[in-house]
Amino acid sequence: MPWEKTYDDTDVLDRAMRAFWANGYEATSVSDLVAATGLNRGSLYGGFGDKRTLFVQALRHYDATEREGFLTRVAATEAPRDAILAAFEQAARDPGPGGTPPGCLLVNTALECAPHDAEIAGIVNAAFCEVEVFFRTRIEAAIADGALGSDIEPRATARALVGLFLGLRVLARSGADQALHEAVIAQARNMVT
Numbered sequence: 001m002p003w004e005k006t007y008d009d010t011d012v013l014d015r016a017m018r019a020f021w022a023n024g025y026e027a028t029s030v031s032d033l034v035a036a037t038g039l040n041r042g043s044l045y046g047g048f049g050d051k052r053t054l055f056v057q058a059l060r061h062y063d064a065t066e067r068e069g070f071l072t073r074v075a076a077t078e079a080p081r082d083a084i085l086a087a088f089e090q091a092a093r094d095p096g097p098g099g100t101p102p103g104c105l106l107v108n109t110a111l112e113c114a115p116h117d118a119e120i121a122g123i124v125n126a127a128f129c130e131v132e133v134f135f136r137t138r139i140e141a142a143i144a145d146g147a148l149g150s151d152i153e154p155r156a157t158a159r160a161l162v163g164l165f166l167g168l169r170v171l172a173r174s175g176a177d178q179a180l181h182e183a184v185i186a187q188a189r190n191m192v193t
Contacts, residue, residue, distance in 0.1 A: 010061075012039060017062050018036065056120065066100075071087065071130070081138070084138050084188065085192070091168050092182075135157070148192060160191060
């Protein structure tokens with residue numbers, strides 16, 4: 001009798017993503033992934049491949065659900081200039097007990113894995129480029145609607161905002177003082193005033 005899959009791929013990827021997000025790639029063992037996903041080793045390997053393959057799938061899942069979903073929601077619910085500031089404010093929030101792990105899996109991965117893995121670096125860099133596009137398009141829309149002056153250069157400003165945003169995500173992961181988060185948000189606010 002052929003083997004029948006009894007799990008939902010998206011649910012497993014979400015659980016694996018959270019394990020990697022909380023602990024990092026190296027510190028997440030296959031035993032941790034078995035515990036997090038509820039699958040046995042055979043099902044995990046059979047359905048998702050080895051640890052690295054599962055990590056790449058979980059990273060892509062994070063990019064699609066967390067990064068893209070987050071920026072899409074902010075863009076849809078806020079005026080262009082306000083969307084930029086809302087992205088920073090939401091990124092600085094403490095997720096609280098039982099919430100998502102602190103920081104950003106893409107940023108964590110950029111620091112841990114991207115320097116020595118070209119495929120993973122490509123995923124991370126593509127995601128960071130999309131964050132830049134989000135900021136640039138919001139800036140352009142804010143200039144068009146008069147919320148920002150035409151003296152702001154959208155691409156250069158967007159790139160600087162990406163640097164601040166990624167730094168803020170590192171600060172969130174490290175548990176830095178909230179006053180430091182507020183200083184980064186204030187700088188972002190100054191850039192789009």
